[in-house]
Amino acid sequence: MPDHPRERSQSHHDEKRISKDRIFFQQPFLVALAQIFHSDLLRRPGSQMDAVLISKSSSGSVYTHSPASKYVSALTRLLPLVSPFQCCPLKARAVSPAVSRPPVVPHQLSRPPRHDQYEIFGLGILLGFFLFLSGCTTIVEQNASDRTAIKRAIANETPGHYFIGRRFYKVDYHMWGWVKEPSKPWKGSQLVMFNEQKMLAPDRKKNQIGADNNYEYQLEGHFSGEKVYEPASDSFYPEFVLEKATLVTTTPPLIFPDSRWIDPKIRLLEPPES
Secondary structure, three states: OOOHHHHHHHHHHHHHHHHHHHHHHHHHHHHHHHHHHHHHHOOOOOOOOOHHOEEEOOOOOOOOOOOHHHHHHHHHHHHHEEEEOOOOOOOOOOOOOOOOOOOOOOOOOOOOOOOHHHHHHHHHHHHHHHHHHHHHHOOOOOOOOOOOOOHHHHOOOOOOEEEEEEEOOOOOOOOOEOOOEOOHHHHHHHHEEEEEEOOOHHHHHHHOOOOOOOOOEEEEEEEEEEEEEEEOOOEEEEEEEEEEEEEEEEEOOOOOHHHHHHOOOOOOEEEOOO
């Protein structure tokens, strides 16, 4: 028996509703697929979706280069982009162009050092060595002629009310020098601090402190019997009240074991040995 027209119309209406329901139930899947095509895979250069990379035409529209483009374009036209974490539609974002990368620099082999580099390095070492030697102070030891000259000078000193002084300048200390009685050896001398209330020391008077280092003087004055504290050496030294100073010689014989004793920068305070 043929179908009634009303029944066929009802059946056709049911099929349309079922197909719409299928499309409705498939819409979330299509939304997720559209989001994947638009936001992630198409924005990563070098991925598996390079075949469907999106580029802009001269009119600003978006089109694709794969058979799947018709599905993507249809989805973007018909469906709003809905975030799974939001309840409001999202505006479609334009795909940024490929991220620029720095140019790849090919590996360059390092060049072996040249011979002139070794020569320059060797010359630098030699120059530093010579500078080191030039900065070193030559040590002159006391010899027989010094000892003979010292004995002759002591023998020529006449007894009297004066003293023999040897200037002993040190950068870090404030002592004046070694003072002894006439006709007495230097090993019995004393390292003194000057009291300059009556007369200034010769180098201070000329405003040239230390310029007369190792000069020998004939001094007039007396020991006060007091001790003066010298902070750099943390010691006390006898005070000599200076009244007059007469230069004897600027090149006296060496009264110390070697020339380091008279170097202003070397801290040697041991008494003379002659």
